[in-house]
Amino acid sequence: MSFESTPYKDKKVISIGIVSELTGLSFRQIRYYEERKLIFPERNEKGTRRYSFSDIEKLVEIANKREEGVQTHEIRKEMKQERTKSVEKNVLKDMLRGQFNAHFRNNNNNSM
Amino acid sequence: MSFESTPYKDKKVISIGIVSELTGLSFRQIRYYEERKLIFPERNEKGTRRYSFSDIEKLVEIANKREEGVQTHEIRKEMKQERTKSVEKNVLKDMLRGQFNAHFRNNNNNSM
DNA sequence: CGTGTAAGGAATTCTGACACG
DNA sequence: CGTGTAAGGAATTCTGACACG
Numbered sequence: 235m236s237f238e239s240t241p242y243k244d245k246k247v248i249s250i251g252i253v254s255e256l257t258g259l260s261f262r263q264i265r266y267y268e269e270r271k272l273i274f275p276e277r278n279e280k281g282t283r284r285y286s287f288s289d290i291e292k293l294v295e296i297a298n299k300r301e302e303g304v305q306t307h308e309i310r311k312e313m314k315q316e317r318t319k320s321v322e323k324n325v326l327k328d329m330l331r332g333q334f335n336a337h338f339r340n341n342n343n344n345s346m
Numbered sequence: 347m348s349f350e351s352t353p354y355k356d357k358k359v360i361s362i363g364i365v366s367e368l369t370g371l372s373f374r375q376i377r378y379y380e381e382r383k384l385i386f387p388e389r390n391e392k393g394t395r396r397y398s399f400s401d402i403e404k405l406v407e408i409a410n411k412r413e414e415g416v417q418t419h420e421i422r423k424e425m426k427q428e429r430t431k432s433v434e435k436n437v438l439k440d441m442l443r444g445q446f447n448a449h450f451r452n453n454n455n456n457s458m
Numbered sequence: 459c460g461t462g463t464a465a466g467g468a469a470t471t472c473t474g475a476c477a478c479g
Numbered sequence: 480c481g482t483g484t485a486a487g488g489a490a491t492t493c494t495g496a497c498a499c500g
Contacts (some may be wrong), residue, residue: 242354242399248363251491252396256359261492262461270460280469282492283365287354296465305459359490363470373471374482382481392490394471417480 246276248283253285257293267296270306272313358388358396365397369405379408382418384425 250261257264267273268283273292275283292313299309362373369376379385380395385394385404404425411421 240399244431245399246366247366249361249491250493251390252359252361253391260461262463263406265493266460276366278363278367280492281494282469287352287357300460307459361470362472372482372483377472378481391475392471394490412481419480 243287246286246289248285248287248290250275250283250285253290253293255292257294257297259297262292267293267306268312272296272306272310355399358398358401358444360397360399360402362387362395362397365402365405368402369409370405371405379405379418382422384408384418384422 250264253259253264254261265283268275273285273289273296275285275289278284295308296306296309299312300306304312362376365371365376366373376427377386377395384410385397385401387397387401390396408418408421411424412418416424
């Protein structure tokens with residue numbers, strides 16, 4: 235019923251050069267964070283990496299953590315926790331939507 | 347008051363190869379439509395073109411028009427009209443917001 | 459551990475031009 | 480008018496490795 239028709243934020247279309255420009259990180263750093271499983275760019279047929287805006291946001295977060303001296307291993311753990319929280323939030327949202335729909339199931343005939 | 351903090355849709359970050367993949371158009375066609383002032387990619391320092399998701403949407407529209415046999419010159423005119431309409435719509439929106447704000451100026455103390 | 463760098467190769471993109479129609 | 484293509488050059492990206500610490 236509810237579609238994400240244009241999730242530009244997650245489309246993997248940006249090359250590493252632009253990502254470097256946008257984040258201020260070196261190619262070496264960007265590739266290394268991939269090696270450490272912090273980001274997951276896609277590849278085109280020829281093997282060049284493609285990143286999304288989400289990846290760029292993640293990289294900025296990573297850069298901040300690194301400046302604080304946090305190791306990639308720790309950052310990885312923290313990001314896993316974030317993902318779990320996010321899943322929980324969605325579960326909660328679904329439950330609320332369920333209640334909401336139940337409540338209005340029988341008297342939703344006028345407003346579109 | 348209302349900010350577009352992350353207008354990913356208009357960020358010029360995509361190279362012509364990806365645009366070609368996404369639209370199905372050839373490099374030649376994409377560059378030609380720029381020459382005819384239908385799209386306006388940016389350039390990085392070294393001169394390579396960078397497109398936005400908006401540009402890609404425009405290109406798809408252009409491709410559809412071209413298939414119908416519409417010439418680039420006509421397409422250009424049509425797109426100018428679209429822009430004008432869009433401006434008018436915003437003017438209307440601003441007027442409505444003005445009235446809305448005036449109406450609630452004195453009794454907006456509870457709900458955020 | 460995290461990052462820099464030189465190395466060699468492969469893929470990308472650019473421009474201006476000739477071609478066809 | 481709109482698009483294809485071959486041409487030559489410049490810029491981009493890739494991998495694996497050595498280096499420092």
